[in-house]
Amino acid sequence: MFEWNLYLMIIAAFGGVFFASAVCALVWSAKNGQLRNFEQGSRVVFDEDEPEGVHTDYFPGEAAEAARKLREAEKR
Template structure:
């Protein structure tokens, strides 16, 4: 491929990527992804199985009894 071909190819790809990123950012904004971040950060917790405020990982035999862990996982 000639040098000019690479320039055109690169420009096309860069443009597509940039537009893609802009579209995603726009979508996220329109969707309200940035509107309530503080509660968004809590979506990883699940009050039934792995609630906020409880540690969920210990060394196998060192589960401290004083920490009230989550209930046994429902089957």
């Protein structure tokens, strides 16, 4: 019985340390402006080769079907 209590206290201590570090990271990021301009930061990864709003990644075999659907949509 004593061993289980010791294990539970150790697990609770690690959980408390993890929670405290997560709170510290959140406070640090808020103070340093990391939580501002999510909209601008989300668009950094797009460029001319992969424009925003255009599906460019496909699973194998889906690219041909997507191209066919695109051609059908352009005909309309």
